[in-house]
Amino acid sequence: MPAAPLPIDLYDWFDTLTSGENDRRLALRAVLERDIAPVADHAWDRGQFYFDALQGFHALDPLAHYFDGTATNRALIDGLYSLELARVDPSMASYFGVHGGLCLGSILLLGSDAQKAEWLPQLRSFAKIGCFGLTEPDVGSGVARGLTTRCRRDGDSWILNGEKKWIGNATFADIVVIWARDEADDKVKGFVVRTSLPGYSARLMTGKISQRALASGWITMENLRVPESDRLSHANSFADTARVLSAARIGVAFQAVGCAMGAYEHALRYAGERQQFGRPIAGFQLVQMMLVRMLGNVTAMLGMALRAARLQDEGRATDAHTSLAKQFCAFHCRETVQLAREMMGGNGVLLEHGAARLFTDAEAIYSYEGTNEMTALVVGRAITGIGAFV
Numbered sequence: 001m002p003a004a005p006l007p008i009d010l011y012d013w014f015d016t017l018t019s020g021e022n023d024r025r026l027a028l029r030a031v032l033e034r035d036i037a038p039v040a041d042h043a044w045d046r047g048q049f050y051f052d053a054l055q056g057f058h059a060l061d062p063l064a065h066y067f068d069g070t071a072t073n074r075a076l077i078d079g080l081y082s083l084e085l086a087r088v089d090p091s092m093a094s095y096f097g098v099h100g101g102l103c104l105g106s107i108l109l110l111g112s113d114a115q116k117a118e119w120l121p122q123l124r125s126f127a128k129i130g131c132f133g134l135t136e137p138d139v140g141s142g143v144a145r146g147l148t149t150r151c152r153r154d155g156d157s158w159i160l161n162g163e164k165k166w167i168g169n170a171t172f173a174d175i176v177v178i179w180a181r182d183e184a185d186d187k188v189k190g191f192v193v194r195t196s197l198p199g200y201s202a203r204l205m206t207g208k209i210s211q212r213a214l215a216s217g218w219i220t221m222e223n224l225r226v227p228e229s230d231r232l233s234h235a236n237s238f239a240d241t242a243r244v245l246s247a248a249r250i251g252v253a254f255q256a257v258g259c260a261m262g263a264y265e266h267a268l269r270y271a272g273e274r275q276q277f278g279r280p281i282a283g284f285q286l287v288q289m290m291l292v293r294m295l296g297n298v299t300a301m302l303g304m305a306l307r308a309a310r311l312q313d314e315g316r317a318t319d320a321h322t323s324l325a326k327q328f329c330a331f332h333c334r335e336t337v338q339l340a341r342e343m344m345g346g347n348g349v350l351l352e353h354g355a356a357r358l359f360t361d362a363e364a365i366y367s368y369e370g371t372n373e374m375t376a377l378v379v380g381r382a383i384t385g386i387g388a389f390v
Protein backbone atom coordinates (compact mmCIF):
# COMPACT_ATOMS: atom_id res chain seq x y z
CA MET A 1 0.00 0.00 0.00
CA PRO A 2 1.32 3.52 -0.74
CA ALA A 3 2.64 5.60 2.16
CA ALA A 4 -0.08 8.22 1.55
CA PRO A 5 -3.19 6.43 0.30
CA LEU A 6 -5.89 8.30 -1.57
CA PRO A 7 -8.02 10.30 0.90
CA ILE A 8 -11.56 9.06 1.43
CA ASP A 9 -12.78 12.60 0.72
CA LEU A 10 -11.24 12.54 -2.75
CA TYR A 11 -13.19 15.53 -4.03
CA ASP A 12 -12.47 17.64 -0.93
CA TRP A 13 -16.13 17.99 -0.08
CA PHE A 14 -15.20 18.81 3.48
CA ASP A 15 -13.29 21.84 2.16
CA THR A 16 -16.71 23.37 1.43
CA LEU A 17 -17.26 23.57 5.22
CA THR A 18 -16.20 26.57 7.26
CA SER A 19 -13.33 25.93 9.63
CA GLY A 20 -15.79 26.13 12.54
CA GLU A 21 -18.03 23.47 10.99
CA ASN A 22 -15.12 21.17 10.26
CA ASP A 23 -13.62 21.69 13.71
CA ARG A 24 -16.86 20.55 15.33
CA ARG A 25 -16.93 17.47 13.12
CA LEU A 26 -13.35 16.56 13.99
CA ALA A 27 -13.85 17.22 17.71
CA LEU A 28 -16.75 14.79 17.69
CA ARG A 29 -14.74 12.23 15.72
CA ALA A 30 -11.98 12.32 18.34
CA VAL A 31 -14.44 11.71 21.20
CA LEU A 32 -16.15 8.87 19.34
CA GLU A 33 -12.87 7.18 18.50
CA ARG A 34 -11.83 7.43 22.15
CA ASP A 35 -15.10 6.53 23.91
CA ILE A 36 -17.45 4.71 21.53
CA ALA A 37 -15.31 2.76 19.06
CA PRO A 38 -13.87 0.53 21.83
CA VAL A 39 -17.30 -0.46 23.19
CA ALA A 40 -19.56 -0.52 20.12
CA ASP A 41 -19.02 -4.12 19.01
CA HIS A 42 -19.52 -5.54 22.49
CA ALA A 43 -22.69 -3.47 22.99
CA TRP A 44 -24.05 -4.64 19.64
CA ASP A 45 -23.25 -8.24 20.53
CA ARG A 46 -25.09 -7.99 23.87
CA GLY A 47 -27.89 -5.87 22.45
CA GLN A 48 -27.40 -3.26 25.18
CA PHE A 49 -26.85 0.46 24.99
CA TYR A 50 -23.75 1.95 26.64
CA PHE A 51 -24.80 4.82 28.93
CA ASP A 52 -21.45 4.84 30.75
CA ALA A 53 -19.59 5.86 27.59
CA LEU A 54 -21.70 8.91 26.75
CA GLN A 55 -20.31 11.61 29.07
CA GLY A 56 -17.70 12.84 26.59
CA PHE A 57 -20.28 13.04 23.81
CA HIS A 58 -22.82 14.90 25.94
CA ALA A 59 -20.10 17.29 27.13
CA LEU A 60 -19.64 18.46 23.53
CA ASP A 61 -23.09 20.08 23.77
CA PRO A 62 -24.00 18.46 20.45
CA LEU A 63 -27.46 20.08 20.26
CA ALA A 64 -26.18 23.62 20.75
CA HIS A 65 -26.85 24.53 17.11
CA TYR A 66 -30.61 24.26 17.75
CA PHE A 67 -30.33 27.11 20.24
CA ASP A 68 -28.11 29.49 18.30
CA GLY A 69 -30.55 32.06 16.95
CA THR A 70 -27.98 33.31 14.45
CA ALA A 71 -27.06 29.85 13.13
CA THR A 72 -27.58 29.41 9.40
CA ASN A 73 -26.24 25.86 9.30
CA ARG A 74 -28.43 23.81 11.60
CA ALA A 75 -29.16 21.05 9.09
CA LEU A 76 -25.52 20.90 8.10
CA ILE A 77 -24.22 20.57 11.67
CA ASP A 78 -26.87 18.00 12.45
CA GLY A 79 -25.83 16.12 9.33
CA LEU A 80 -22.13 16.20 10.15
CA TYR A 81 -22.84 14.85 13.63
CA SER A 82 -25.03 12.12 12.16
CA LEU A 83 -22.29 11.20 9.71
CA GLU A 84 -19.56 10.97 12.33
CA LEU A 85 -21.77 9.03 14.74
CA ALA A 86 -22.81 6.49 12.11
CA ARG A 87 -19.23 6.09 10.90
CA VAL A 88 -18.42 4.66 14.32
CA ASP A 89 -21.80 3.31 15.46
CA PRO A 90 -25.16 3.70 13.68
CA SER A 91 -26.98 2.71 16.92
CA MET A 92 -25.50 5.82 18.54
CA ALA A 93 -26.53 7.90 15.52
CA SER A 94 -30.10 6.71 16.06
CA TYR A 95 -29.95 7.49 19.79
CA PHE A 96 -28.93 11.03 18.86
CA GLY A 97 -31.35 11.43 15.94
CA VAL A 98 -34.40 10.29 17.89
CA HIS A 99 -33.56 12.40 20.95
CA GLY A 100 -32.49 15.47 18.97
CA GLY A 101 -33.99 15.98 15.52
CA LEU A 102 -37.19 14.05 16.21
CA CYS A 103 -38.08 14.68 19.88
CA LEU A 104 -36.42 18.03 20.54
CA GLY A 105 -37.18 19.01 16.94
CA SER A 106 -40.92 18.34 17.43
CA ILE A 107 -41.09 20.50 20.55
CA LEU A 108 -39.01 23.25 18.99
CA LEU A 109 -41.16 23.36 15.86
CA LEU A 110 -44.60 22.60 17.28
CA GLY A 111 -44.51 23.15 21.04
CA SER A 112 -45.94 26.02 23.13
CA ASP A 113 -43.64 28.50 24.85
CA ALA A 114 -44.25 26.72 28.17
CA GLN A 115 -43.36 23.32 26.66
CA LYS A 116 -40.20 24.76 25.14
CA ALA A 117 -39.20 26.35 28.43
CA GLU A 118 -39.76 23.11 30.33
CA TRP A 119 -38.17 20.60 27.97
CA LEU A 120 -35.65 22.15 25.61
CA PRO A 121 -32.93 22.96 28.18
CA GLN A 122 -33.25 19.48 29.73
CA LEU A 123 -33.10 17.78 26.35
CA ARG A 124 -30.15 19.90 25.26
CA SER A 125 -28.14 18.90 28.32
CA PHE A 126 -29.32 15.24 28.10
CA ALA A 127 -30.60 15.58 31.68
CA LYS A 128 -33.80 14.16 30.20
CA ILE A 129 -33.90 11.76 27.25
CA GLY A 130 -36.55 11.89 24.57
CA CYS A 131 -37.99 9.69 21.87
CA PHE A 132 -40.50 9.86 19.02
CA GLY A 133 -43.47 7.52 18.75
CA LEU A 134 -45.07 7.40 15.34
CA THR A 135 -44.80 3.86 13.91
CA GLU A 136 -47.28 1.22 15.09
CA PRO A 137 -47.31 -2.58 14.96
CA ASP A 138 -49.69 -2.56 11.99
CA VAL A 139 -48.90 0.79 10.40
CA GLY A 140 -45.49 1.99 9.18
CA SER A 141 -45.25 3.55 5.72
CA GLY A 142 -48.98 4.29 5.76
CA VAL A 143 -49.07 6.35 8.98
CA ALA A 144 -50.42 9.49 7.29
CA ARG A 145 -53.78 7.85 6.71
CA GLY A 146 -53.57 4.73 8.82
CA LEU A 147 -52.55 5.81 12.34
CA THR A 148 -54.67 3.83 14.82
CA THR A 149 -53.53 5.25 18.18
CA ARG A 150 -56.49 7.31 19.39
CA CYS A 151 -56.78 10.38 21.55
CA ARG A 152 -59.97 11.72 23.11
CA ARG A 153 -60.47 15.05 24.89
CA ASP A 154 -61.79 14.67 28.44
CA GLY A 155 -62.09 17.97 30.29
CA ASP A 156 -58.63 19.46 30.77
CA SER A 157 -56.88 16.33 29.60
CA TRP A 158 -56.71 13.75 26.83
CA ILE A 159 -57.05 9.97 26.98
CA LEU A 160 -54.63 8.03 24.77
CA ASN A 161 -54.98 4.40 23.73
CA GLY A 162 -52.81 2.44 21.33
CA GLU A 163 -49.43 0.85 20.63
CA LYS A 164 -46.18 2.07 19.11
CA LYS A 165 -43.45 -0.19 17.73
CA TRP A 166 -39.75 0.36 17.00
CA ILE A 167 -39.44 3.47 19.16
CA GLY A 168 -35.76 4.22 19.73
CA ASN A 169 -34.77 5.06 23.34
CA ALA A 170 -38.30 4.21 24.53
CA THR A 171 -37.25 1.89 27.33
CA PHE A 172 -35.28 4.56 29.19
CA ALA A 173 -36.65 7.87 27.84
CA ASP A 174 -38.20 10.44 30.16
CA ILE A 175 -40.56 11.76 27.50
CA VAL A 176 -41.93 10.48 24.24
CA VAL A 177 -43.59 12.54 21.52
CA ILE A 178 -46.69 10.48 20.72
CA TRP A 179 -48.73 10.94 17.55
CA ALA A 180 -52.40 9.97 17.84
CA ARG A 181 -55.62 10.43 15.89
CA ASP A 182 -58.29 12.59 17.51
CA GLU A 183 -61.60 10.70 17.71
CA ALA A 184 -63.49 13.99 17.36
CA ASP A 185 -62.03 15.50 14.17
CA ASP A 186 -59.93 12.57 12.83
CA LYS A 187 -56.80 14.81 12.77
CA VAL A 188 -53.39 13.63 13.97
CA LYS A 189 -52.26 15.39 17.13
CA GLY A 190 -48.96 15.29 19.05
CA PHE A 191 -48.36 14.94 22.78
CA VAL A 192 -45.32 15.20 25.03
CA VAL A 193 -45.97 12.11 27.13
CA ARG A 194 -44.14 11.69 30.41
CA THR A 195 -43.14 8.04 30.55
CA SER A 196 -43.76 7.88 34.32
CA LEU A 197 -47.52 8.29 33.81
CA PRO A 198 -49.87 5.44 34.74
CA GLY A 199 -51.10 3.65 31.62
CA TYR A 200 -47.74 3.93 29.83
CA SER A 201 -45.42 0.97 29.42
CA ALA A 202 -42.50 0.17 27.12
CA ARG A 203 -40.73 -3.12 26.64
CA LEU A 204 -37.46 -3.76 24.86
CA MET A 205 -37.82 -5.38 21.44
CA THR A 206 -35.53 -8.38 21.05
CA GLY A 207 -34.31 -10.43 18.12
CA LYS A 208 -33.12 -7.42 16.12
CA ILE A 209 -30.28 -7.98 13.62
CA SER A 210 -29.60 -4.30 12.90
CA GLN A 211 -28.49 -1.51 15.26
CA ARG A 212 -28.65 -3.96 18.10
CA ALA A 213 -27.27 -1.50 20.66
CA LEU A 214 -30.18 0.87 20.04
CA ALA A 215 -32.94 0.32 22.61
CA SER A 216 -35.97 -0.13 20.35
CA GLY A 217 -39.16 -0.17 22.38
CA TRP A 218 -42.72 -1.42 22.01
CA ILE A 219 -44.97 1.11 23.75
CA THR A 220 -48.44 0.36 25.08
CA MET A 221 -50.83 3.12 26.16
CA GLU A 222 -53.93 2.10 28.07
CA ASN A 223 -56.25 4.93 29.07
CA LEU A 224 -53.20 7.13 29.45
CA ARG A 225 -54.29 10.55 30.72
CA VAL A 226 -52.25 13.48 29.41
CA PRO A 227 -52.98 17.09 30.40
CA GLU A 228 -53.99 19.51 27.65
CA SER A 229 -50.87 21.53 28.55
CA ASP A 230 -48.76 18.60 27.23
CA ARG A 231 -50.43 18.55 23.81
CA LEU A 232 -48.13 20.04 21.17
CA SER A 233 -50.07 23.23 20.60
CA HIS A 234 -48.98 23.82 17.00
CA ALA A 235 -49.44 20.23 15.79
CA ASN A 236 -52.78 20.34 14.02
CA SER A 237 -52.58 17.56 11.46
CA PHE A 238 -50.22 14.95 9.97
CA ALA A 239 -48.79 17.71 7.74
CA ASP A 240 -47.10 19.06 10.89
CA THR A 241 -45.71 15.63 11.77
CA ALA A 242 -44.36 15.44 8.23
CA ARG A 243 -42.51 18.74 8.67
CA VAL A 244 -40.54 17.23 11.56
CA LEU A 245 -39.83 14.07 9.56
CA SER A 246 -38.72 15.93 6.45
CA ALA A 247 -36.23 18.04 8.41
CA ALA A 248 -34.82 14.95 10.12
CA ARG A 249 -34.60 12.93 6.90
CA ILE A 250 -31.43 14.71 5.79
CA GLY A 251 -29.79 13.51 9.00
CA VAL A 252 -30.54 9.94 7.97
CA ALA A 253 -28.95 10.57 4.57
CA PHE A 254 -25.82 11.62 6.48
CA GLN A 255 -26.06 8.48 8.62
CA ALA A 256 -25.89 6.48 5.39
CA VAL A 257 -22.81 8.42 4.29
CA GLY A 258 -21.07 7.84 7.63
CA CYS A 259 -21.92 4.15 7.73
CA ALA A 260 -20.51 3.72 4.20
CA MET A 261 -17.38 5.71 5.03
CA GLY A 262 -16.71 3.56 8.07
CA ALA A 263 -17.14 0.38 6.04
CA TYR A 264 -14.83 1.63 3.29
CA GLU A 265 -12.13 2.52 5.82
CA HIS A 266 -12.31 -0.93 7.43
CA ALA A 267 -12.23 -2.62 4.02
CA LEU A 268 -9.28 -0.61 2.76
CA ARG A 269 -7.25 -1.37 5.85
CA TYR A 270 -8.13 -5.06 5.63
CA ALA A 271 -7.24 -5.22 1.92
CA GLY A 272 -3.77 -3.92 2.71
CA GLU A 273 -3.18 -6.36 5.57
CA ARG A 274 -4.76 -9.57 4.34
CA GLN A 275 -2.40 -11.75 2.31
CA GLN A 276 -3.51 -14.43 -0.16
CA PHE A 277 -1.43 -16.10 -2.86
CA GLY A 278 1.61 -14.40 -1.30
CA ARG A 279 0.44 -10.80 -1.73
CA PRO A 280 -2.03 -8.35 -0.17
CA ILE A 281 -5.53 -8.85 -1.54
CA ALA A 282 -5.46 -5.10 -2.37
CA GLY A 283 -3.23 -6.11 -5.30
CA PHE A 284 -5.98 -8.15 -6.99
CA GLN A 285 -7.89 -6.49 -9.82
CA LEU A 286 -11.31 -7.61 -8.60
CA VAL A 287 -10.64 -6.29 -5.10
CA GLN A 288 -9.55 -2.95 -6.52
CA MET A 289 -12.84 -2.78 -8.46
CA MET A 290 -14.71 -3.17 -5.16
CA LEU A 291 -12.67 -0.38 -3.58
CA VAL A 292 -13.36 1.89 -6.56
CA ARG A 293 -17.10 1.28 -6.37
CA MET A 294 -17.08 2.00 -2.66
CA LEU A 295 -15.09 5.20 -3.05
CA GLY A 296 -17.33 6.34 -5.90
CA ASN A 297 -20.41 5.73 -3.78
CA VAL A 298 -19.01 7.59 -0.77
CA THR A 299 -17.91 10.51 -2.93
CA ALA A 300 -21.31 10.91 -4.60
CA MET A 301 -23.24 10.42 -1.35
CA LEU A 302 -21.19 12.94 0.59
CA GLY A 303 -21.57 15.60 -2.08
CA MET A 304 -25.31 15.08 -2.33
CA ALA A 305 -25.87 15.10 1.43
CA LEU A 306 -23.81 18.25 1.99
CA ARG A 307 -25.65 20.08 -0.79
CA ALA A 308 -29.05 18.93 0.48
CA ALA A 309 -28.19 20.24 3.95
CA ARG A 310 -27.11 23.62 2.59
CA LEU A 311 -30.36 23.88 0.61
CA GLN A 312 -32.29 22.99 3.75
CA ASP A 313 -30.47 25.67 5.72
CA GLU A 314 -31.22 28.22 2.98
CA GLY A 315 -34.91 27.30 3.17
CA ARG A 316 -34.84 25.98 -0.40
CA ALA A 317 -35.17 22.23 0.20
CA THR A 318 -38.43 20.53 -0.73
CA ASP A 319 -39.57 17.00 0.15
CA ALA A 320 -38.02 15.93 -3.15
CA HIS A 321 -34.59 17.20 -2.05
CA THR A 322 -34.68 15.52 1.36
CA SER A 323 -36.21 12.27 0.09
CA LEU A 324 -33.80 11.96 -2.84
CA ALA A 325 -30.84 12.43 -0.48
CA LYS A 326 -32.17 9.75 1.87
CA GLN A 327 -33.14 7.36 -0.93
CA PHE A 328 -29.88 7.68 -2.88
CA CYS A 329 -27.55 7.61 0.11
CA ALA A 330 -29.26 4.67 1.84
CA PHE A 331 -29.26 2.67 -1.41
CA HIS A 332 -25.56 3.27 -2.08
CA CYS A 333 -24.68 2.76 1.58
CA ARG A 334 -26.21 -0.69 1.35
CA GLU A 335 -24.10 -1.56 -1.68
CA THR A 336 -20.96 -0.15 -0.04
CA VAL A 337 -21.28 -2.10 3.20
CA GLN A 338 -22.02 -5.27 1.20
CA LEU A 339 -18.80 -4.81 -0.76
CA ALA A 340 -16.83 -4.20 2.44
CA ARG A 341 -18.21 -7.34 3.99
CA GLU A 342 -17.59 -9.34 0.83
CA MET A 343 -13.99 -8.15 0.56
CA MET A 344 -13.26 -9.66 3.97
CA GLY A 345 -14.43 -13.13 2.99
CA GLY A 346 -15.36 -15.14 6.08
CA ASN A 347 -13.91 -12.47 8.35
CA GLY A 348 -16.54 -10.13 6.93
CA VAL A 349 -19.16 -11.75 9.14
CA LEU A 350 -17.07 -11.35 12.30
CA LEU A 351 -17.59 -8.25 14.43
CA GLU A 352 -13.88 -7.79 15.13
CA HIS A 353 -13.04 -6.70 11.57
CA GLY A 354 -15.46 -3.76 11.52
CA ALA A 355 -17.55 -4.37 8.40
CA ALA A 356 -20.04 -6.87 9.83
CA ARG A 357 -21.73 -4.46 12.24
CA LEU A 358 -22.00 -1.69 9.66
CA PHE A 359 -23.26 -4.23 7.11
CA THR A 360 -26.23 -5.14 9.31
CA ASP A 361 -26.76 -1.65 10.74
CA ALA A 362 -27.20 -0.23 7.22
CA GLU A 363 -30.39 -2.30 6.90
CA ALA A 364 -32.18 -0.14 9.48
CA ILE A 365 -30.94 3.05 7.82
CA TYR A 366 -32.35 1.69 4.56
CA SER A 367 -35.81 1.22 6.06
CA TYR A 368 -36.43 3.90 8.70
CA GLU A 369 -37.52 7.52 8.23
CA GLY A 370 -39.15 6.54 4.94
CA THR A 371 -38.26 3.22 3.34
CA ASN A 372 -36.36 3.14 0.07
CA GLU A 373 -39.63 2.67 -1.80
CA MET A 374 -41.54 5.41 0.03
CA THR A 375 -38.79 7.99 -0.42
CA ALA A 376 -38.59 6.98 -4.10
CA LEU A 377 -42.34 7.52 -4.41
CA VAL A 378 -42.03 11.02 -2.94
CA VAL A 379 -39.42 11.88 -5.57
CA GLY A 380 -41.35 10.06 -8.29
CA ARG A 381 -44.41 12.16 -7.55
CA ALA A 382 -42.32 15.33 -7.78
CA ILE A 383 -40.83 14.22 -11.11
CA THR A 384 -44.08 13.19 -12.77
CA GLY A 385 -46.76 15.04 -10.89
CA ILE A 386 -48.49 11.68 -10.38
CA GLY A 387 -48.77 10.16 -6.91
CA ALA A 388 -48.15 6.40 -7.09
CA PHE A 389 -48.44 5.52 -3.40
CA VAL A 390 -51.61 3.46 -3.77
Ligand SMILES: Cc1cc2nc3c(=O)[nH]c(=O)nc-3n(C[C@H](O)[C@H](O)[C@H](O)COP(=O)(O)OP(=O)(O)OC[C@H]3O[C@@H](n4cnc5c(N)ncnc54)[C@H](O)[C@@H]3O)c2cc1C
Pocket residue numbers: 094098131132133134135138139140141142165166167168210211214216364367368369370371372373374377388389390
Ligand atom coordinates in the same frame (compact mmCIF):
# COMPACT_ATOMS: atom_id res chain seq x y z
C1 LIG B 1 -33.99 0.20 13.99
C2 LIG B 1 -35.25 0.97 13.74
C3 LIG B 1 -35.51 2.12 14.49
C4 LIG B 1 -36.70 2.80 14.32
N1 LIG B 1 -36.98 3.88 15.13
C5 LIG B 1 -38.21 4.46 15.07
C6 LIG B 1 -38.55 5.51 16.00
O1 LIG B 1 -37.76 5.90 16.85
N2 LIG B 1 -39.82 6.03 15.92
C7 LIG B 1 -40.73 5.61 15.01
O2 LIG B 1 -41.85 6.14 15.01
N3 LIG B 1 -40.43 4.63 14.11
C8 LIG B 1 -39.19 4.05 14.12
N4 LIG B 1 -38.86 3.04 13.24
C9 LIG B 1 -39.88 2.57 12.30
C10 LIG B 1 -39.60 2.89 10.84
O3 LIG B 1 -39.78 4.25 10.59
C11 LIG B 1 -40.50 1.96 9.99
O4 LIG B 1 -39.94 0.67 10.08
C12 LIG B 1 -40.61 2.43 8.56
O5 LIG B 1 -41.36 3.61 8.49
C13 LIG B 1 -41.30 1.36 7.69
O6 LIG B 1 -42.49 0.92 8.25
P1 LIG B 1 -42.73 -0.65 8.44
O7 LIG B 1 -41.53 -1.25 9.07
O8 LIG B 1 -44.03 -0.81 9.13
O9 LIG B 1 -42.82 -1.25 6.96
P2 LIG B 1 -44.11 -1.30 6.01
O10 LIG B 1 -44.71 0.05 5.92
O11 LIG B 1 -44.98 -2.42 6.42
O12 LIG B 1 -43.44 -1.63 4.61
C14 LIG B 1 -43.07 -2.97 4.23
C15 LIG B 1 -42.57 -2.90 2.79
O13 LIG B 1 -43.62 -2.48 1.92
C16 LIG B 1 -43.20 -1.35 1.16
N5 LIG B 1 -44.34 -0.47 0.92
C17 LIG B 1 -45.25 0.00 1.83
N6 LIG B 1 -46.12 0.80 1.24
C18 LIG B 1 -45.78 0.87 -0.08
C19 LIG B 1 -46.31 1.55 -1.23
N7 LIG B 1 -47.38 2.35 -1.14
N8 LIG B 1 -45.68 1.37 -2.40
C20 LIG B 1 -44.59 0.58 -2.52
N9 LIG B 1 -44.03 -0.08 -1.47
C21 LIG B 1 -44.63 0.06 -0.27
C22 LIG B 1 -42.15 -0.67 2.04
O14 LIG B 1 -41.30 0.17 1.27
C23 LIG B 1 -41.42 -1.89 2.60
O15 LIG B 1 -40.50 -2.39 1.68
C24 LIG B 1 -37.64 2.36 13.35
C25 LIG B 1 -37.35 1.23 12.58
C26 LIG B 1 -36.19 0.54 12.77
C27 LIG B 1 -35.92 -0.69 11.94
